Every structure is written in C-alpha cells, then in structure tokens.
Amino acid sequence: MSRVPAFMALGVALTSVGACCPVRTGQLTGRWVAIAGENGQGAGIATKPALAQPLALTAPSEACFSNQQLREHFGPGCEENEAEAAASPDLTDDPTQGNQPTPGEVHWYCDRRTVVRVVLARCPGTNTFRVRQLAVSIAAEGR
Amino acid sequence: MTTFDQALSSFRALLEPDGIAVQPTGVAAKVVGPRFSEPIFAVPDVHLCDGKGGDIFLKGNPGKAGKLAATLRAIYRYRNNHTSRAIQLGDWFDIWRVCGKDPMNMAFGAIENAAVFTEILDWDSALGLPHVIGNHDAAFLNAIPNRRAAQPNFFRPGFWVGNNVYALHGHQTTVSPPAGKTFDQVVVHAATVLGQFVPGATWIQQFIDQQHVAEDVKQWLKETFTGQHEDVDANHRAKNPTAPPDPILSGDFVVRENQQQLLSLVAQVEAFPASNGRAADLVLVAHSHVPCVSWSRIGTRPVVIADAGAWTYDKAHLLIAAGDTVAVFNIV
Structure with missing residues (x-):
C-alpha cells in the first residue's frame, strides 16, 4: 500500500454538507487538523496556509492523540464502510495470552462527496495514536 | 503457579480504587489439581448497541459503560504483571438490534460511533481482546x-484458551440439523467453521460454499452461523443430582441445554491438526445470559462447561478460572 506522497490535511471540513446548506468556504486556519506527509505527522490547530507550503500547526502540536480527541474534533465515522481484508489466516497463534495491543486502527469518514480513510499507529504503551496515512476520495459531482 | 485465591485477590485490588467490587454468584466448580495454570478472564455477552434508549447493555445507565471500561482496564493491568489469558465470549456488539434485525449487516458504525463506548473500545483495543463471534454480532464473520481491523485473527467462531480450555459462543446447537440427519452426522462441518474460519480471509458464505458437503448441510451451516437465533430459556435449568466424576471435585452443577452437542463440537475441533493435540477440560460458553456450570464427557473424559452469563440489562458478570477453580462473579 503506497503512502500518500504529498502533504495532506484533514480538518473538520468533513462535517456533512447537504444540498440545502450554504456553500462552505474552504478554510483550515484555526481548525484542529490531523496531518501526514513528507514533513511528518501531527495533530493540532492549523496555522494560516502560506506559499503553497505544507500546513503548519500552532505549537505545541500533538504527535499522539486519543480516540476521545479524534471524536471531539472529527465527530462520528461512516455508518458503514468496506471491510478490510485479512492476510492469510494463522490458526496456530494464540491471541488469548497477554496484552497484545492493536498496532494501529483505521477510521473512515464519509459525507456527500468525500470518503476519508485514516490509518493510525499506536504510540507505544499508551491509548494514543499518531497519523500514519490519510487517504481521500472526493466524488466528482453527479458520480 | 497462581492459585485461584491469588488471582482473585490481585484482580479485586485493581478494581477497588474505582469503588467496584467482585462478588461471587455461587456459580463455581472445583477440579483436582491446578488445571488452569494461567488465570483466565472471560467476559460474556455484552451487547453494545448504539448507546441510546433501546441499548440493552446500558439500559439507560451510562455508568454501566464506566464499569465495563474499568473491568477491562483492570484485566489489562493484571496482564501487565501476571501471565494470564483473556477472552470475550461473543455478542460483543448487538448488530441484530441496531441494524434492522439483521446480524449480518455490516453498517454497525452506529455502535462504533457511540461516544459513551469510547473508553470501552479503547481498552478493548489496548488489550487486544480476542472475541468469539456470536449470533448477535455474526457480521464480524465478514x-x-x-x-480492530489490524487483528482479524482475534475474531473467530471459537478459540483455544491455552492447552485445555476451549471457548465458543454456544449458539451453534440451536438450529435443527437438516431433515433426516442427526447433529452427530453434521457436527464435523460446524466444527470446520469453528476451527478454521478467520474473518477477512474470505467471506463466510464463500467459505461454506467451498465445503464439499450437500446443499442442505450448507444451508444448515449458513443458518447456524449467520442466521437469527431464538434465545434459550435458561432460567429453569434442572440441578444435576449425579455426583461429578474425577477429576471434577465439586460445583453447583445443572444440566445445561445442548451440553452434549456442545462437547461434540469441541471433540471435532480437538481432532483438527491446528489444535496441536489439545484436549478440553473446560469449555467456556455464554449466549444464554444466565451463568451456570455443568459437566458431561468427551468420550470417557469428564469436561466442565461454564456459562459466563452476560452484561445485559442489570447484569455484569465476569468468569475467572485459575488453579483448581472456575467461577462467575458479579461486578458491582
């Protein structure tokens, strides 16, 4: 699976936009964003975009954040998303012994035109995560 | 070797700061010798719904979520310091109730999105808690x-929990076999799904279709693993008046519904190469929501069947097995 090559930012612009609603202005300044790209990962309040450069966060940015924070800022995920495939099953392992924290999680967000898959990696020894990858699909109108 | 009393005492100490007590239900069995060398924590049916009014886990009490989260956190902390095992015995989500009475509906985002469950799902993820797949969360088969998407191998119809304990939800015996066939004639096919299916590797319907069995058996398997199931009436189980055989020492034994069929399933799973010669002394089930212990035999080998109860409505049960004892507790 390829990493997203370019800088990407995902803000609360994911809020549902219905046909009856006023046109939304594209703005990330001052919003909580999760970012991943060639300059690294982070989450926090976005500074003003400048000179077509990667978006910066106001200090201190949070490298690791909780699911509670994610929910507070991004709201609920998709009601339904495609199932993730598994590697070939290994029936000889033993998941019951000892703590085996998930190495990462996936979150899906949907609105009328946009589907976002966010892959998180666990920050070791904690219940917090950092962004590993953002993947965005935006449907063209009428498709 | 951790004794039962040591495991219970340590676990209680982890919940005390939260004001949560671990009280006996009276459902317990004792066997000869330390059969359970590593303490086992088994969480029975939970039935997380959408956190709203019809949620049978919360039953209008958001504090119930905190109690389950604290219990999972205590298991996590216990396991940080002691070799031990944990399992959830199925019906973790109640997809049937949330998704239009269809347990195979994959639109269960409403359960994952319920804010009141965030901490529960945090600890589920931190534990890497293995989940048996039940009849109310059968969509987990697909x-x-x-x-938990990184851990599809942690969701299965059945699990070995160490060398001598097997866990399954317990609903696999509720659908009548195809006409003209007995349960014993088709049990190996159900055991194949129990012992060999892993979500995400293929679809459950495809897995069943690829079995070399008659069409009526395929249909029975689909109904068994993906269909709706009537709840059992578990409140009127008869006491078992027969003294248990060695090595079972004592217990408040009842005659559990379908207990011999459950053990027939486990006997078939034992024979699979992936079981590596393991043989069950204890079978963990849930599904009925009423905790109990019963016993029967696989061949001549006595086996205890422990039903761990549920977290639905006012219930909050936890099964602990360690040393020579298996017992179900109320978390209050």
Missing part, C-alpha cells in the same frame, strides 16, 4: 470493527 467485517470486524474498524478499531
């Missing part, structure tokens, strides 16, 4: 929760 799609596991997003927060």
Whole structure:
C-alpha cells in the first residue's frame, strides 16, 4: 500500500454538507487538523496556509492523540464502510495470552462527496495514536 | 503457579480504587489439581448497541459503560504483571438490534460511533481482546470493527484458551440439523467453521460454499452461523443430582441445554491438526445470559462447561478460572 506522497490535511471540513446548506468556504486556519506527509505527522490547530507550503500547526502540536480527541474534533465515522481484508489466516497463534495491543486502527469518514480513510499507529504503551496515512476520495459531482 | 485465591485477590485490588467490587454468584466448580495454570478472564455477552434508549447493555445507565471500561482496564493491568489469558465470549456488539434485525449487516458504525463506548473500545483495543463471534454480532464473520481491523485473527467462531480450555459462543446447537440427519452426522462441518474460519480471509458464505458437503448441510451451516437465533430459556435449568466424576471435585452443577452437542463440537475441533493435540477440560460458553456450570464427557473424559452469563440489562458478570477453580462473579 503506497503512502500518500504529498502533504495532506484533514480538518473538520468533513462535517456533512447537504444540498440545502450554504456553500462552505474552504478554510483550515484555526481548525484542529490531523496531518501526514513528507514533513511528518501531527495533530493540532492549523496555522494560516502560506506559499503553497505544507500546513503548519500552532505549537505545541500533538504527535499522539486519543480516540476521545479524534471524536471531539472529527465527530462520528461512516455508518458503514468496506471491510478490510485479512492476510492469510494463522490458526496456530494464540491471541488469548497477554496484552497484545492493536498496532494501529483505521477510521473512515464519509459525507456527500468525500470518503476519508485514516490509518493510525499506536504510540507505544499508551491509548494514543499518531497519523500514519490519510487517504481521500472526493466524488466528482453527479458520480 | 497462581492459585485461584491469588488471582482473585490481585484482580479485586485493581478494581477497588474505582469503588467496584467482585462478588461471587455461587456459580463455581472445583477440579483436582491446578488445571488452569494461567488465570483466565472471560467476559460474556455484552451487547453494545448504539448507546441510546433501546441499548440493552446500558439500559439507560451510562455508568454501566464506566464499569465495563474499568473491568477491562483492570484485566489489562493484571496482564501487565501476571501471565494470564483473556477472552470475550461473543455478542460483543448487538448488530441484530441496531441494524434492522439483521446480524449480518455490516453498517454497525452506529455502535462504533457511540461516544459513551469510547473508553470501552479503547481498552478493548489496548488489550487486544480476542472475541468469539456470536449470533448477535455474526457480521464480524465478514467485517470486524474498524478499531480492530489490524487483528482479524482475534475474531473467530471459537478459540483455544491455552492447552485445555476451549471457548465458543454456544449458539451453534440451536438450529435443527437438516431433515433426516442427526447433529452427530453434521457436527464435523460446524466444527470446520469453528476451527478454521478467520474473518477477512474470505467471506463466510464463500467459505461454506467451498465445503464439499450437500446443499442442505450448507444451508444448515449458513443458518447456524449467520442466521437469527431464538434465545434459550435458561432460567429453569434442572440441578444435576449425579455426583461429578474425577477429576471434577465439586460445583453447583445443572444440566445445561445442548451440553452434549456442545462437547461434540469441541471433540471435532480437538481432532483438527491446528489444535496441536489439545484436549478440553473446560469449555467456556455464554449466549444464554444466565451463568451456570455443568459437566458431561468427551468420550470417557469428564469436561466442565461454564456459562459466563452476560452484561445485559442489570447484569455484569465476569468468569475467572485459575488453579483448581472456575467461577462467575458479579461486578458491582
């Protein structure tokens, strides 16, 4: 699976936009964003975009954040998303012994035109995560 | 070797700061010798719904979520310091109730999105808690929760829990076999699904279709693993008046519904190469929501069947097995 090559930012612009609603202005300044790209990962309040450069966060940015924070800022995920495939099953392992924290999680967000898959990696020894990858699909109108 | 009393005492100490007590239900069995060398924690049916009014886990009490989260956190902390095992015995989500009475519906985002469950799902993820797949969360056969998507192998119809304990939900005996066939004639096919299916590797319907069995058996398997199931009436189980055979020492034994069929399933799973010669002394089930212990035999080998109860409505049960004892507790 390829990493997203370019800088990407995902803000609360994911809020549902219905046909009856006023046109939304594209703005990330001052919003909580999760970012991943060639300059690294982070989450926090976005500074003003400048000179077509990667978006910066106001200090201190949070490298690791909780699911509670994610929910507070991004709201609920998709009601339904495609199932993730598994590697070939290994029936000889033993998941019951000892703590085996998930190495990462996936979150899906949907609105009328946009589907976002966010892959998180666990920050070791904690219940917090950092962004590993953002993947965005935006449907063209009428498709 | 951790004794039962040591495991219980340590676990109680982890919940005391939260003001939560671990009280006996009276459902317990004792066997000769330390059969359970590593303490086992088994969480029975939970039935997380959408956190709203019809949620049979919360039953209008958001504090119930905190109690389950604290219990999972205590298991996590216990396991940080002691070799031990944990399992959840199925019906973790109640997809049937949330998704239009269809247990195979994969649109269960409403359960994952319920804010009141965030901490529960945090600890589920931190534990890497293995989940037996039940009849109310049968959709996990095709799609596991997003927060656990990296661990499809932790969701299965049945699990070995160490060398001598097997766990399954217990609903696999409730659908009548195809006409003209007995349960014993088709049990190996159900055991194949129990012992060999892993979500995400293929679809459950495809897995069943690829079995070399008659069409009526395929249909029975689909109904057994993906269909709706009537709840059992578990409140009127008869006491078992027969003294248990060695090595079972004592217990408040009842005659559990379908207990011999459950053990027939486990006997078939034992024979699979992936079982590596393991043989069950204890079978963990749930599904009925009423805790109990019973015993029967696989061949001549006595086996205890322990039903761990549920977290639905006012219930909050936890099964602990360690040393020579298996017992179900109320978390209050």
